[in-house]
Amino acid sequence: MRSDTGHRLFLQRQRLAAARIGPDPDAPAHRALQPGQARLAIEHFALTANNITYAAFGEAMKYWHFFPAAEPGEGCLPVWGFATVVESLAEGVAVGRRVWGYFPAGSHLVVTPGRVNAGGFVDAAPHRADLAAVYNHCAWCDADPGWQPALEGLQAVMRPLFITSFLIDDFLAEAACFGAEQVLLSSASSKTACATAFCLAQRRGQPGAPRVLGLTSPRSMGFVRSLGCYDDVLAYDALTGLAPGVPTVYVDFAGNAALRRAVHEHFAGTLKYSASIGGTHWDALAAAGTSASLPGPRPTLFFAPAQVKKRSSPPPEGWGRDGLDRRLAQAWNAFTTAATGPEPWVQISHRSGPEAVLVAYAEVLSGQADARQGLMLSLA
Incomplete structure (x- = not known):
C-alpha cells in the first residue's frame, strides 16, 4: 500500500471548537480499494458559515453520518469542493476525471459509484443509502453546465x-x-x-x-x-x-x-x-x-x-427535474452576474496546509471571517 497518509479535519461533535488534523482514513496508506470503488483526491473545498450549520445540526440532520469518524465523539466536517479520480475499480469511472461534490474536509474520499452516467454518479456506499440523495451525487465537471473554470472559487463557496x-x-x-x-x-x-x-x-x-x-x-x-x-x-x-x-x-x-x-x-x-x-x-x-x-x-x-424532491416531481406540484435545473441555472447565472460585478460580493482567498485549515476553521466558527471573503482550502 502507498505511503500517502493524507490529512483530514476532525471535530468534537459536542465541542465544535475542539478541532484537529489527523491522517485521512481514505488515503492510500490507510485503505485499499475494493472492487466497485474509486478514490478521489480532494483538491480544494469551500469553508463558510454553512459548514458550521452542518456541524451544529450534525446530530439532528444526520450530517455526521455521511463521513463517519472512527474515534468516538468525533465527526468529519462536510464541505463542497472539487476532486479528481486518482484510482478506480469502478466501471465507467476513469482515472483523471474531475468531479464536483459533497466531501469531507480532507485530502481523500473512497466512493462506491452507482448509477454512473454522462452527468456523474451517486456514491452508493451502504452507509449513505438512507441519507439525503442530493448530497450523494458527484458531477463530472466537464459535463456540468454550471461549471466555469474562471469562477470555480465562486461556485464552491456560493453555489x-x-x-x-x-x-x-x-x-x-x-x-x-x-x-x-x-x-x-x-x-x-x-x-x-x-x-x-x-x-x-x-x-x-x-x-x-x-x-x-x-x-x-x-x-x-x-x-x-x-x-x-x-x-x-x-x-x-x-x-x-x-x-x-x-x-x-x-x-x-x-x-x-x-x-x-x-x-x-x-x-x-x-x-x-x-x-x-x-x-x-x-x-x-x-x-x-x-x-x-x-x-x-x-x-x-x-x-x-x-423542497428539491417536491419541485423535481412532475407537474402540477413540481417542475420535473429538467424544469428545476433550468430555473436554477437561470437564477444562478443572474446571481453570478451581480456577484462578479465591479464590486464583487465574494473575494476568494486560497489557503492550504493543515495549520492554515485549522486557522480558517477557527475564524469561521468564531464569526470573525470577513463577510466579503470566500475561503477555498486545501489539505492535499
Whole structure:
C-alpha cells in the first residue's frame, strides 16, 4: 500500500471548537480499494458559515453520518469542493476525471459509484443509502453546465448556498409569503442570507412582493447595505425599532435562541411564519428556552432536500427535474452576474496546509471571517 497518509479535519461533535488534523482514513496508506470503488483526491473545498450549520445540526440532520469518524465523539466536517479520480475499480469511472461534490474536509474520499452516467454518479456506499440523495451525487465537471473554470472559487463557496437560497425563495413564494408584508433575515451578512435576499429582491415590483429586511452586526452593516438586495438593514439591537404590527416572516440563519425569542415576542400576533435555516450563532442555539414556549408560530426547520424532491416531481406540484435545473441555472447565472460585478460580493482567498485549515476553521466558527471573503482550502 502507498505511503500517502493524507490529512483530514476532525471535530468534537459536542465541542465544535475542539478541532484537529489527523491522517485521512481514505488515503492510500490507510485503505485499499475494493472492487466497485474509486478514490478521489480532494483538491480544494469551500469553508463558510454553512459548514458550521452542518456541524451544529450534525446530530439532528444526520450530517455526521455521511463521513463517519472512527474515534468516538468525533465527526468529519462536510464541505463542497472539487476532486479528481486518482484510482478506480469502478466501471465507467476513469482515472483523471474531475468531479464536483459533497466531501469531507480532507485530502481523500473512497466512493462506491452507482448509477454512473454522462452527468456523474451517486456514491452508493451502504452507509449513505438512507441519507439525503442530493448530497450523494458527484458531477463530472466537464459535463456540468454550471461549471466555469474562471469562477470555480465562486461556485464552491456560493453555489450550494445559492441552491438553498433559491429553494427558500421558492418555498415562500409558493406560500404567498404566508400573507406577510416583509421578510426579516437574521445573520444578514452570511452568504446564504445574502443569496436569499438576492432571490427575494428579484420579485420587487410584483404584486404581493415583500420588503426584505436584514439583521446583522454593526461591523457588517456597510457590506450588507452595499449589496442592494435588502430594503433595510438594522443592527441586532435595533430590532425594537421595527413596527410590531407589520405581518412578518422570520428567516433565521443565525440560530441564536435569544434573538429568535426577541423576534417572536416583538412581532407577537403578526409573525406569520418562522423558518429555521442555519446556526451561524452556533454557541447560542439553546440559550433562551425551548421553541415550544415561544409566542406565535413554532419555528420550522427548512430542509432544502425536501423542497428539491417536491419541485423535481412532475407537474402540477413540481417542475420535473429538467424544469428545476433550468430555473436554477437561470437564477444562478443572474446571481453570478451581480456577484462578479465591479464590486464583487465574494473575494476568494486560497489557503492550504493543515495549520492554515485549522486557522480558517477557527475564524469561521468564531464569526470573525470577513463577510466579503470566500475561503477555498486545501489539505492535499
